[in-house]
Amino acid sequence: MALPAPDLDDRRFQHLVDEAKRFIQQRCPEWTDHNVSDPGVTLVEVFAHMVDQVLYRLNRVPEKSHLAFLDLIGVTLFPPSAAEAELTFWLTTPQAAPVALRRGTEVATVRTDTEEAVVFATTDDLTVVPCSLTQVLTQAADGRPVERGADLLNGQDVACFAAVPGAGDAVLFGLSAAVPGCVVALRLDSRARGVGVDPRRPPLRWEAYDGSDWQPCEVGQDGTGGLNKPGDVLLHVPHGHAPAAFAGHRAGWLRCRVVAPEADQPGYSLSPTVRRASAFTIGGTVAAVHAETVAGEVLGESAGVPGQRFTVSRPPVLAQREPLVVEVLEDQDWTGWSRIEAFGASTPQDRHFRLDPTTGEITFGPAVRERDGSLRQYGAVPAKGARIRVRRYRTGGGRRGNVAPRTLTVLRSSIPFVSRVENRAAAAGGVDGETVESAKLRGPLHLRAGDRAVTVSDYELLARRVAPAAARIRCLPAGEGADAGGVRVLVVPQVAAAQGGDRLRFEQLVPPEGMLAAIADHLDACRPIGARVLVQPPYYQGVTVVARLVAERAEAAGRVRERALAALYDYFDPLTGGSQGAGWPFGRPVQSGEAYAVLQRVPGVELVEDVRLFAANPLTGERGAPGDRVELDPHALVFSYQHQIRVDER
Secondary structure: OOOOOOOOOOOOHHHHHHHHHHHHHHHOOOOOOOOOOOHHHHHHHHHHHHHHHHHHHHHHHHHHHHHHHHHHOOOOOOOOEOOEEEEEEEEOOOOOOOEEEOOOOEEEOOOOOOOOOOEEEEOOOEEEOOOOEEEEEEEOOOOOOEEOHHHHHOOOOEEOOOOOOOOOOEEEEEEOOOOOOEEEEEEEEEEOOOOOOOOOOOOEEEEEEOOOOEEEOEEEEEOOOOOOOOEEEEEEOOOOOOOEEEOOEEEEEEEEEEOOOOOOOOOOOOOOEEEEEEEEEEEEEEEEEOEEEEEEEEEEEOOOOOOOEEEOOOOOOOOOOOOOEEEEEEOOEEEEEEEOOOOOOOOOOOOEEEEEOOOOEEEEOOEEEOOOOOEEEOOOOOOOOOEEEEEEEEEEOOHHHOOOOOOOOEEOOOOOOEEEEEEOOOOEOOEOOOOHHHHHHHHHHHHHHOOOOOOHHHHHHHHHHHOOOEEEEEEEOOOOOOOOOEEEEEEEEOOOOOOOOOOOOHHHHOOOHHHHHHHHHHHHHHOOOOOEEEEEOOEEEEEEEEEEEEEOOOOOHHHHHHHHHHHHHHHOOOOOOOOOOOOOOOOOOEEHHHHHHHHHOOOOEEEEEEEEEEEEOOOOOOEEEEEOEEOOOOOEEEEEOOOEEEEEOO
16 A cells, blocks of 8 residues: 555553542542552553553544545655756776766766765766867857968967957867766866956857757867966867858857856956867766666566556656656566556457555456446456566656765766766755655545646646656746736756755756646646646846945954855845745845845844845846846746845944
């Protein structure tokens, strides 16, 4: 049974005896002999024993009936969800031939005396493609690409941008092959000619061409200081990188583009130059999930009767890309059986089974006695003595998989030409399995909604069934952020808590495409005819708080500033912020008075001199005019964007 019946009898025999003796002291104080040799105490113990049995049965009946009813209406515990992460494999040296890493490669955290290792497995194949630099082009913001490779071969200094660089100027590097998902090192011999720029924050964007548009590249390291000195630029190329033709040359293209500097960011007054350039592949990145794969597990032998149940050795069974297959040995050959949700439409010839992913229990079709006394078989029955096995399943999941950055460093098996592995960002999405208490609260809602979405709460409940790993789900009816006759379902993914000084990044709040697609497909089957359902992430309204504080005596300004920033990021958080700590309410405006209150509670702050609020765009970085209030649409959540704190010491 998916919902185990708990033992609710928390009052034992001795508890009842002690309670009776305390009552005797109140009503009959002259009775002072409470030893077991006293006949009256013997009678107390006899009655305590009888009451113990009565309470045991009376307390169990309602709870057990409740759980049995939940099983009857089909309420089962949600299984845990597995955390996901991006793993970067680094090569020992650049290789001349492609290096292949097969799907299922396992990487783990370091095992300690108190904690077991957390194991992740890659979900896709990865090929680290070797490359070299074949072309160099420069392009003005309003011009056409100009080939400059010949000038580099002749040892000339090539200006990367216009004489006075402006937004949109770019230098393009053509690779001998497209390198999707790889880490490319551009080795540049540059001179310090880019006057005025801050080498730690150059106004540059590195991008890769995917065949139709330029996609951003993550810069792992920029040893050139904004193309101002010799060094390497490590670029994590997106998986959509594809070859294309520019200026008559076909290659895998990367480019460095000048962008408009921010308010406090200096820009170029002269163009940097490049004298020599080369490129090579040094690693690759692939997605991984917190799960271990169990292959070919034998469950046992069939007894040849309907309704047989088998349990895998390592529950729970996590959702996976390919469907779960149970195999039965028939006539010296393994035959695959298919998983279904219910046996109602199964015939005696259909090789079907059901799975409870939480307990790992596999059930074959039952036989049901009809009203006329005959037996009807739902689904085929494995032959007597036939061996039964699971072809492959994944186990793991839970919050334990939300590991911190750079903790997945242990290769479970040696891979040629790979020196090390790491996760550059924290893993996210791991959620523990549902508890029985939570299922009891969900049962009445499940019974009310059934499988049809009519009200706002119905949409939210049905979406939660499909995506238990989502942190927040909100449905907006027509007229509140949705068009007439349609509803919007807003999904916020589960994000790991900040660790080691890391703060919530905007890209972490984008739910996976698979989660959105699963919710949309399920709601499409449950919606009323004519209703339009749009499943998407909410709009995130960036908010920047600029404040000036006065620190208490003997308090260092730096420490106070870090505490104040941490308090602001915690309060204006879409997942854990707000006055209740349950996430910022949808559509609730932000007011400066809240920022005053948050900052005044920070240890070490004596006075909050000034607070200003700015509405900001987390994608473009644009900031609006200062004010005392930032309005949010009904489909919007707040997002902390680059708070600025100044602390004066007394």
